[in-house]
Amino acid sequence: MNATTKVKRRHFLIGSAGTIAAAAVGGPAIGQDGSEPLPDYVAWKDPDDFIVHSKQTLETKRAAQGSELITPSNELYxxxxxxxxxxxxxxxxxxxxxxxxxxxxxxxxxxxxxxxxxxxxxxxxxxxxxxxxxxxxxxxxxxxxxxxxxxxxxxxxxxxxxxxxxxxxxxxxxxxxxxxxxxxxxxxxxxxxxxxxxxxxxxxxxxxxxxxxxxxxxxxxxxxxxxxxxxxxxxxxxxxxxxxxxxxxxxxxxxxxxxTSYRVRPVGVSGDPSQPSMYEMNVKSWITGPLMDAATGKVQIHGVAMGGVSDLEKVEVSTDGGQTWEDAKFLGPNLGPYAWRPFILITELSEGTHMLASRATAQDGQSQPEEFPPNERGYGNNGWRVHAVDVTVS
The missing domain is CATH 3.90.420.10 (Oxidoreductase, molybdopterin-binding domain)
Known part of the structure; x- marks a missing residue:
């Protein structure tokens, strides 16, 4: 199974009237039927925005990240x-x-x-x-x-x-x-x-x-x-x-x-102090969803990007699985080299299914690779292809 077919992406259906239907993946949908409430110590958070992996691990749903400049406390993982x-x-x-x-x-x-x-x-x-x-x-x-x-x-x-x-x-x-x-x-x-x-x-x-x-x-x-x-x-x-x-x-x-924990090592190898530790973050971006302008029929693609320890230089978006790329526009002010920046691209999509991907480049020259090499604990994955989303336009 290759990376493209393996990815658990969100699939969007963009209708002619501008409606968007999204199916969440990657975990149980909580806060909808009351079967999996948030733990007491985080009961003040918005349950509809989270996937509960355990009492000590709550993941923010991709759609909830949107294009927000600052993550509200009640939506933070x-x-x-x-x-x-x-x-x-x-x-x-x-x-x-x-x-x-x-x-x-x-x-x-x-x-x-x-x-x-x-x-x-x-x-x-x-x-x-x-x-x-x-x-x-x-x-x-x-x-x-x-x-x-x-x-x-x-x-x-x-x-x-x-x-x-x-x-x-x-x-x-x-x-x-x-x-x-x-x-x-x-x-x-x-x-x-x-x-x-x-x-x-x-x-x-x-x-x-x-x-x-x-x-x-x-x-x-x-x-x-x-x-x-x-x-x-x-x-x-x-x-x-x-x-x-x-x-x-x-x-x-x-x-x-x-x-021994938080050490980057090959798959199947135990951790030890000689291995790189998870210190500085790498450059990364991902799509957080398309929106539809019913009046024009255009699609608004948005997401978030970070430079790790450097300001961002640019974010590119592809609507054809990486065959071609177009520069996206940053939204809002630059809050410094350690903050993320929301981005947006408004474009036309023809009828059919499109793989939407984003690729960030930092001012220090680092850019997201297409694929990120596997490691035992699954740390630091910033490969742009596996973070892509599929969009079906009808």
Missing amino acids: IRNNLPAPPDEIVADRDAWEIEIDGVANPGTLTVGALKTLGVETVVCVLQCSGNGRAFFDHETSGSQWSVGAAGNVVWTGVPVRAVIDAMGGAAEGMNFLTGTGGEEIPEGVPKETIQVERSLPTEAIDQAILAWEMNGEPMPLAHGGPLRLVVPGYYGVNNVKYVRRLALTAEESPNKIQQ
Whole structure:
């Protein structure tokens, strides 16, 4: 089975009167018959916009992504490696404490104290490492994400650089920025086997923030409140929730999530520290749906695109499975190199079935490949062909 026939795409029927019928794929439709309600800790989200993979993994449906510049909090996907802590931790947000180590003057700061050290707002994509995993031919463990484990989010907090400077600067010999999550560890379980603790190269310090707000509101518990490490341009696992400790360290964390998990390796090979870790995101785009202008009979194709760690140069759209390409137009302002940009192309489609694909190119020269090589855990898939959608015009 080739990649084209294997893809679980959305199929659209565009009628002559301008109506659009869409059949969702990739998981159960929730919130329609009440058979699969959202878990209590995310009950405030819109159930009609999600596919529930588990209590800790909720995928935003492709159609719900639309052409929104910022992803509303109630439509943002959920991926938690461990159950969220009890909601008591957000009762007094400013009292939450974080330990700062690997600096000249290590100590503990409250969120209230962090707010006096500096404030910055950054817009960036939050994306799970496995977004696009469902499109690989081989069987992969983990949630079978298609495109819905991503969103564009506004974060507000204190720059990590400002915190380090306030604590006297970095100690000598430190090579990593290590964040430790505050999830509860079950009794009797060695913490290094499940604790969320990620170590990043020190160059990540310059863009990282300790965020207490998301989309202009206090950080929701489900997304890491009261305090979350946010590293623009890096995959979601590095954006540690409920962060309890931030340290400059000489070595990487010894925890499993650092040493063997989130490592890119060939299919059938076990993870080990010598393999590349899921750090910086790659350039990527996908179609989020066609719309129909009944008055003109033209089709509006739209989607979202990201440059990973670079501004976008362009997005091209193909209506014939990649045989020809046309430049799309960006919608809205450029919110920075780490944010996604909605795009649009208005075009005529003849009667029949068309494969609509998008291909993004970043200013650093990276462009989406047609195919992305498989890897054991299904990480980082940005191949444009498998992200395409089929449209039938009648």
